[in-house]
Amino acid sequence: MNSVASASEVVGKEQQQEQNLTLYGYWRSSCSFRVRIALNLKGLKYDYKSINLLKGEQSHPEFLQLNPVGFVPVLVDGDSVIFDSFAIIMYLEDKYPQHPFLPTDIRKRAINFQAVSIVSSSIQPLHNLNLLKYIEINVGPDEKLxxxxxxxxxxxxxxxxxxxxxxxxxxxxxxxxxxxxxLAPQIHAATNKFNIDMNEFPILSRLHETYYDIPAFREALPENQPDAVG
Structure with a gap:
């Protein structure tokens, strides 16, 4: 039986053959975790460059040439250099059509963007490494958690x-x-680093268990990265 590939499948295969992706990240960075999941879901292979945040490698001149803000992750795709996890994921969504991340229903798309905004604007930046260091030094170490x-x-x-x-x-x-x-990296951090009782959040707790069933999520877990420290 002859089969005819869709246009998106053809484009996806051609782009995958042409890809030359490098991800600069850190194993415990939830922002890097997001991008790893996205790359895995799209079926994209990439080279991984570890940037050790605890050693200050994000402030080295070579890395600042890639991202003047000095944060991970950074994705290099040929001549394109993209930093900020949301920008990277939208770039992947636009360039690589396989496994779309956004539903066609306009209301559900809006819910997705709202959930993304809550995580990336109202939660994660308020407990990143720089802010926690500031609290430890200027307020007190017991105030961080x-x-x-x-x-x-x-x-x-x-x-x-x-x-x-x-x-x-x-x-x-x-x-x-x-x-x-x-959601997956944020819930993982909440349960593994910050001792959040997920019984307070039944929907998120159920989703958290579901994510472990997905290979693309499991492979992206911090502890499964080559720079992970036990």
């Missing part, structure tokens, strides 16, 4: 309300979407 927990609980409470009417197997239905790509 209560601060992080309050930020995460506020954001998770909002996410529970946002997703309540839209969840299926995953965040906004029965297909993995961009919301899931951002």
């Amino acid at each position: 209560p601060w992080v927990q309050s930020v995460i609980r506020k954001g998770f409470t909002a996410l529970e309300k946002l997703l309540k009417e839209f969840t299926g197997r995953y965040a906004t239905g029965d297909q993995v979407s961009m919301a899931d790509i951002f």
